[in-house]
Amino acid sequence: MKIAIEEDKCCGAGPCVLIAPEVFDQREDDGIVFLLEQAPGADLHEQVVEAAEVCPAACIRLDHTT
Template sequence: MKVTVDEDKCCGAGTCVLVAPDVFDQRDEDGIVMLLDEAPAADQHDAVREAASVCPAAAILVAEA
């Protein structure tokens, strides 16, 4: 799995951080998503998929390997 984020689309809702805190964080100054791990371990894949699906701005892209 490879994860990418589009910071320009991010609206700072933070749902990704709640669902997958080991993979996503938010910048303190504006709440925009920060990708902590672009190739998360297998045990994080379900959470990353969920984070992408619930992102209100569709800012998270997941490519399955």
């Protein structure tokens, strides 16, 4: 799985950081999400999928082909 963030769509709500803190973090100045891990291990896939599903801005893109 590979992850991409559409930063211009991110509203900085942060549920992704709460659900998968090993993968997502937020910039201190504006709260925009950034990736700590672009291709997380299988043990984190469930949390990453949940984070993408609850994102209020729908800015997390997942590629399950890798």
